[in-house]
Amino acid sequence: MIEKSVTIMNRAGIHARPAALIVQTANNFTSDIFFEKEDVRINGKSIMGIITLGAGYKSTLQVIAEGDDEQEAVDAIVRLFENRFEEE
Numbered sequence: 001m002i003e004k005s006v007t008i009m010n011r012a013g014i015h016a017r018p019a020a021l022i023v024q025t026a027n028n029f030t031s032d033i034f035f036e037k038e039d040v041r042i043n044g045k046s047i048m049g050i051i052t053l054g055a056g057y058k059s060t061l062q063v064i065a066e067g068d069d070e071q072e073a074v075d076a077i078v079r080l081f082e083n084r085f086e087e088e
Helices: 016-026 047-052 070-082
Strands: 002-007 032-037 040-043 060-066
Touching: 002 070, 016 047, 016 070, 040 047, 060 070
Parallel strands: none
Antiparallel strands: 002 060, 032 040, 032 060
């Protein structure tokens, strides 16, 4: 299991477009992928789950992956956050 903290740095937070990018990226991997915010854990391959996190600007999330390609999955998802979902 790999776990990494990410901070949302795009001003709009996680809305439909970033959520879709996260799900598209997550679905490229066989590992189970989850996001945690405070005490809520959601499936990283569920667009509705990601949107319902209500993750706004400067929120911190934990990205968790478990499976054969867990490191690659976490690295790819972290890159999305670091690139601000290509919105800025």
